Amino acid sequence: MQSVQGAGLLEQETESPKFDYRKWLKWSLLGMIGVVNGYATVLMYAKGEIAFALLTVVLTALALFIFGSKRTYAHRYIFPGIAGMLIFIIFPLIYTVGLAFTNYSASNQLSLERTQSVLHQRTFQSGDSYKFDLYKVDNGHQLVINANGELLASDVFDIANPFADPMTLRDVDGVQGEKEKIKAIVKNRSNLSKVELVTPEGEKIRMSGLRKFAAEAPLFTLQEDGLTMINNKTQQIFMPNMEIGYYQPVDENGNFVGKPISPGFVVGVGGANFERVMKDDGIKEPFFGIFVWTVVFAFLAVALTLAVGMVLACIVQWEPLKGSGIYRVLLILPYAVPSFISILIFKGLFNQSFGEINLLLDAMFGIKPSWFSDPVMARIMVVIVNTWLGFPYMMILCMGLLKSIPEDLYEASAIDGAGPVQNFMKITLPMLIKPLTPLLIASFAFNFNNFVMIQLLTAGGPNMVGTSEPAGYTDLLVSYTYRIAFEGGGGQDFGLAGAIATIIFLLVGGMALLNLKFTKLSQD
Structure with missing residues (x-):
């Protein structure tokens, strides 16, 4: 019995562990x-x-x-x-x-090595050009070059799959085949451009036009130092200017002269983009003007939406008011409709010639404001539309907070003979402002970057005159940055846009910290 048990234990000990799949x-x-x-x-x-x-x-x-x-x-x-x-x-x-610390833009997107490769691929006509014709023969196609009245023909090749190696031209008296029309050359231009021909004198020629072959050579050649490039056509020496990110001609002393050549490459410029914001009048003046307008717009957006939303919340929460539920639904509808739809509708309503608002103002007062071309009226229009879009949010917040105000305060105020206005100023407003403060700061930060409304309603217009970068009177900093990055007249300047975006981040980040501070105070 013991031997059997021992054998069982030995068998268990010798069993391999199970595979953990x-x-x-x-x-x-x-x-x-x-x-x-x-x-x-x-x-x-x-x-x-x-x-x-x-x-x-x-x-x-x-x-x-x-x-x-x-x-x-x-x-x-x-x-x-x-x-x-x-x-x-x-x-x-x-x-x-x-x-923000680079010159990255539409003309400066490549690395130095990639820029050298692009310049090296450029060619120039280094010899004579020759007219040519394309003939369709029995086994494929044949190119015939007219070299000063002498006909030179290539080997027969498949135009859909031309030879990778150069083809030597030979003298011929005539060509047996059908001459192709220009549309056939246009259709097969990409394949014909791969064909390289060699003249009897040893000159290599390639297709340089729809009717011409010419000797071509690289326009630039990179030297052994890996930086210097020589223009083979003019023998001018070019060096990379690491301050501006372009190849530029140099004189015998190594000083940069003449105009740089595109494309450029990305280099670090330190704080140059931030200096442009502060020193370039074409950027500085619109930047500070837009910054002030952005702050004013964000403040008015918060103040007006809060005022309208709070008043309407108090009205719909008034117990003697009949049908308050219907009013609540109607007043929340602007918040329920997608904002871009409302903005586009208002864009039509404010149309200077056919908009219903101007038709109404003209019929009542004989005036037709230029909402989209006058800077002041454009900004007023933006504030009006933003108030319409934002008051339902504030009204919903205030409706919830009004429920938290004890009724005992109003009863005590009624005993003291206070009226509705006194109740609002002494009880309702102080009780609502404290919990609303963090939300108001968040709303200020949101309107500070309210890109969608500006872009859809005015696209930043009317435009300012005499600026280095595109800027408009209704532009906020965020839309101004967008226009610099994607609509710049001198090329899309992503580096400058990044610098302004960094400034915006610091400003909004400061507001977020202020929001956290007020939230903590509110909790305390």
């Missing part, structure tokens, strides 16, 4: 993610997208650390939130601030 699947999946993301990182780095490669490395390392370690595995539920914050908040913020 969950653990194997987990590490296989993590390893696959690491390999795929690592390969994607290498590709992004090779293409010069260093910022995106770094973001991929951080997210991948964070995912492997959280899901691969027992100590951090409990944090797997918050990983999507952390990843979203990194991708949509921290990375764009750092990227924008980084752009």
Whole structure:
């Protein structure tokens, strides 16, 4: 009996542990993610997208650390939130601030190496040009060059798949075939441009027009130092100007002379973009004017929506009022309708020639304001529309807060003989302002960046005159930044836009800190 038990124990001890397929699947999946993301990182780095490669490395390392370690595995539920914050908040913020210290623009987007490659691909006509004709023959097509009255023909080739190697031209008396029309040359231009021909004198020629072949050579040649480029046509020496991000001619002393050539490349410019905001009159004057208008607009937006919303909340909460539920629904409708629809409707209502508002004003008072061309009237229109869009939100907030005010205060006030106005000023307003303060600061920050309404209603217009960058009288800082980034007359200036966006971030960030401070005081 004992021997049997001993044999059973020995058998149990020699059994191999069970295969943990969950653990194997987990590490296989993590390893696959690491390999795929690592390969994607290498590709992004090779293409010069260093910022995106770094973001991929951080997210991948964070995912492997959280899901691969027992100590951090409990944090797997918050990983999507952390990843979203990194991708949509921290990375764009750092990227924008980084752009503010560069010359990144429509004409300065490439790296120095890529700029050299683009310049090296440019060619110029280094020899004579020759007229040519394309003939369709039995086995394909043939090119015939007219060299000063002498006919030179190429080998027969497949026009859909031309030879990669140069074809030597030979003298011919005539060509047996059908001459193709110009539309056939246009249709096959991309394939014909790949054909390289060699004349009997050894000159290589390529297609330089719909009817011409010519000898071409690289316009620029990169020298051994990896920086200097020589213009083979003029023998002018070009060097990269690291201050402006362009290749520029230099004299015998190495000083930059003449005009730079495009495309440019991205270089760091330090605080030059911030200096432009402060020193360039074409930017400084509209910037400070727009900044003041942005503050005034945000303040009026908060003050007017609060005033209208609070008064209407008090009215619909008034017990003797019959049908208050219907009024509540009607007053909330502007908030329920998508804002872009309301803005576009108001854009039609304020039309200077056919809008219903001007038709009504003309019939009643004989006036037709220029809502979209007069700066003052345009700003008044913007404030009116924004008040209409914003008062339902304030009304809803006030309706909820009114419920929290004790009725005993109003009863005591009635005993003392106070009327509705005194009750509002002495009880309702003080009791509402304190809890509303953080929300009002948040509303101020929102209207400070109210891009959608400005863009849809006025697009920033009417435009200011004499500015270096596009700017309008109804532009807010955020729409002004957008116009600099995407509508700049001298090229889309993303670096300058990034500098202004950084300033906006600091301002709005200060408001957020102020909001937190008031929230803490309110809680205390």
